[in-house]
Amino acid sequence: MTKAKNTGLFILLIIQAALIVYLYRPGQGAPPPATLLFSGLRPETVTSFTITDNTGKTISLAKIKQAWIVGPDGYPGDNDKINNLVRRIAGLKSSRLVSRTRGSHSRLKVGDELFNRKIVLSGPDRKKVVTFFLGTAPSARTIYLRRAGEDDVYEVGGLSIWKLQTDKESWWQRKYVAVKNADLQSLTLTNHGKIISLQRDAKENWQLAGTPADRKLDRNRVTKLLNSVCRISISGYEGKNFAPQDKAIATITYKTRDKTFKLRIWPKNNKANEQVIKNSQSRFYARLEPYILQDTLELKKSDLLLKLKQPSTQPPAAAKKKGGPAPAQ
Template identity: 30%
Template structure:
């Protein structure tokens, strides 16, 4: 074996030793088993900001013992969705040490600028901590405290539970109306205005049908179902913005509901489309908040035509093929 070969083999062995040393589970420190975030309780956390690897982020705050979305004019957040995550975060222990060098952060996706999730935690006592969640490994996830270089494995936690979109932390129900309570519906869009009412038997009716036209009440039922159980993708806030397109809406739906001899009118306005989110801005008269709703959820309201409420005439049968004339 030549001297050059010996040097190359020695260099390769050294690289393997360094690689194994970087990722081999370390002997736990004397404080192994201590909470990575320190001695804090879930109820002491008053702010949680989550960033993902796609550039999205969401901030949750608890200014007065109620979780809200500050960037959406304090839209109520769902504590039942937040508290379990806080419990898991404060429960992360420094027991399973995986790596100690900064060189491993990028590979394990817990680097300052290369992570799967970055979670910023603030407490009522003034403690600010940043936690990086990275790649998964055998049902666990790599985690690193921002102020340290040590990387640990945390079990019972996954990055998909900690989403950086507002819709994951709220009740997304925006408009809820019992279908049987609705007695009248009016839809206005670029194709016209369409009016429908229920008769004494509860069947949907319309007016101004031309000769030969047949109304399809099932189309009204379908449209009503999309309005009366409308969900948002995220709240925007209480203040109208020019970009919301409310001055020239794409559709306006008015529902008149009756229950126990009391009537209530609901108006749903569909504003501008946001192509990047594949969503429309919407505003219900029953809510102080403007929201985004998925494009597919309101497409029928925006695009419905008069012909869309009619039954198509039956397709005439194809003429029989001509009978060939026998040759003489």
């Protein structure tokens, strides 16, 4: 009897061991493969983008002829930043399903009324393509997301509410002048009636108009000038109805292979420590910090020329006497 009982227990142990091996076999505890949350979203079809924060404030971005504009006034948008964000949303994946209950939406702040961010992407004719909500962040790299019309809540990475602000300044294009040096054919600076004009010659070398025959162009100084005026970033835009009270003190005229435009510059506002500029290609006046163009406005034509070699002030060395020194006595 005892022998039969022991045999039965032994068989039971073997069955339990086999069950444990089966349940905990390699790969059994691995999470399900990550899948796209917005599989039907094609970034190139998105033509508008709205963000609403938890206070109800909304910012609208719209794409017109492949260029993004910000808000109802149509400020230039940062195309790279916005396009990268749309592509990131289209590529969102999650392998972690946090909740499937509607009651969790308010707690996780992904509800229809209680949320941290509501994002709406639309296509042509304002037809909604994707709507979703972002809630609290369980970690520094992840955030809760719920697609509109669904109860499921996911934990995703790659998005942050701090990068989805509702102020227009966060989405402005700050590059106000962007010209490649190699494309520039001429540059003319008019400052208080004085003109500095640079032109490329047939060999693509820069020449300064009015250079004396005995002077040569300082190529390094010219390159420094071009770098400072061909890439100008601003601190902000003025309103669409803004008009400066003073007259412009300087104008820079750019001529490339396919276009010509001007940048007008106004006096520094000492109170605000800013300077107003206006690109003829833009609808908007802009503001920048005065130091950005300070060297350009103080530039003289002679600064672009190599310094003349000064004649030596030392007397010529005494000529040696013919025949060498006299023999010692």
